[in-house]
Amino acid sequence: MFIEYLKAFLIGGLFCAVGQVLIDYTKLTPARILVGYVVAGVVLGALGVYQPLVDFAGAGASVPLTGFGNLLASGVRKAVSEDGFIGVLTGGLVASAAGITAAVLFGFIMAVLFKSKDKS
Amino acid sequence: MDKQEYSKLTDKVSQNSKSYLNIPKAFVIGGLICTLGQLLLNLYMYWGADKELASTLVSVTLVFLSALFTGLDLYDNIAKHGGAGTLVPITGFANAVAAPAIEFKTEGFILGVGAKMFTIAGSVIVYGTLASVVYGLIIVIFKLY
Numbered sequence: 139m140f141i142e143y144l145k146a147f148l149i150g151g152l153f154c155a156v157g158q159v160l161i162d163y164t165k166l167t168p169a170r171i172l173v174g175y176v177v178a179g180v181v182l183g184a185l186g187v188y189q190p191l192v193d194f195a196g197a198g199a200s201v202p203l204t205g206f207g208n209l210l211a212s213g214v215r216k217a218v219s220e221d222g223f224i225g226v227l228t229g230g231l232v233a234s235a236a237g238i239t240a241a242v243l244f245g246f247i248m249a250v251l252f253k254s255k256d257k258s
Numbered sequence: 259m260d261k262q263e264y265s266k267l268t269d270k271v272s273q274n275s276k277s278y279l280n281i282p283k284a285f286v287i288g289g290l291i292c293t294l295g296q297l298l299l300n301l302y303m304y305w306g307a308d309k310e311l312a313s314t315l316v317s318v319t320l321v322f323l324s325a326l327f328t329g330l331d332l333y334d335n336i337a338k339h340g341g342a343g344t345l346v347p348i349t350g351f352a353n354a355v356a357a358p359a360i361e362f363k364t365e366g367f368i369l370g371v372g373a374k375m376f377t378i379a380g381s382v383i384v385y386g387t388l389a390s391v392v393y394g395l396i397i398v399i400f401k402l403y
Contacts, residue, residue, distance in 0.1 A: 151343075
């Protein structure tokens with residue numbers, strides 16, 4: 139049990155440390171890093187190297203946005219194998235629907251409930 | 259997003275360039291968020307969810323917590339220290355949705371909340387989806403399924 143949490147901490151931490159290195163040493167903005175991580179996750183998922191990492195590190199690999207990309211890739215793979223060509227169009231968003239809808243729903247609720255504070 | 263917002267967002271994450279502090283802090287805070295994810299994952303599986311459902315529930319829970327912390331104005335305070343540690347996990351994505359939704363409420367629900375929600379998240383969804391379509395086409399063309 140402890141090892142499981144340690145692996146999640148170390149691998150998840152590593153993904154974030156790499157992100158910080160990119161912010162500090164390149165001109166990459168946070169928005170580009172978010173996009174880059176998701177696309178990298180799709181590529182790594184497509185190459186079949188990300189799922190083994192998820193099996194190894196659990197939430198340490200599925201919580202970073204690369205895991206979101208991996209979800210898109212595995213969703214497309216599953217949809218194409220089940221539904222054929224139309225799966226190309228449905229697979230990605232179907233697999234990521236819960237995360238995206240949750241972000242929209244909770245983001246909206248918070249916007250209704252809270253006012254922006256002066257951040258100066 | 260105009261230039262000012264853009265630089266504000268950049269400042270939020272790269273507040274100073276003390277990398278010898280930033281990188282370990284990102285590691286620890288990002289690692290802790292993933293450890294929380296693992297804790298939730300085990301909890302949902304303990305409650306009877308299979309691995310796939312549990313993983314989805316973890317994402318939804320973290321997205322909720324991130325949106326709530328953003329609303330309470332706490333996420334920014336963590337992000338000041340966390341840098342990429344609060345950006346790279348899915349909580350960073352949720353924050354990127356919730357923060358502009360709250361901030362641009364003053365511009366109304368249509369052109370403010372609804373539109374600005376996707377300033378950054380939209381880009382993530384667009385390029386993630388496009389990448390998945392490219393991969394799908396490769397699978398179909400090379401019959402990898």
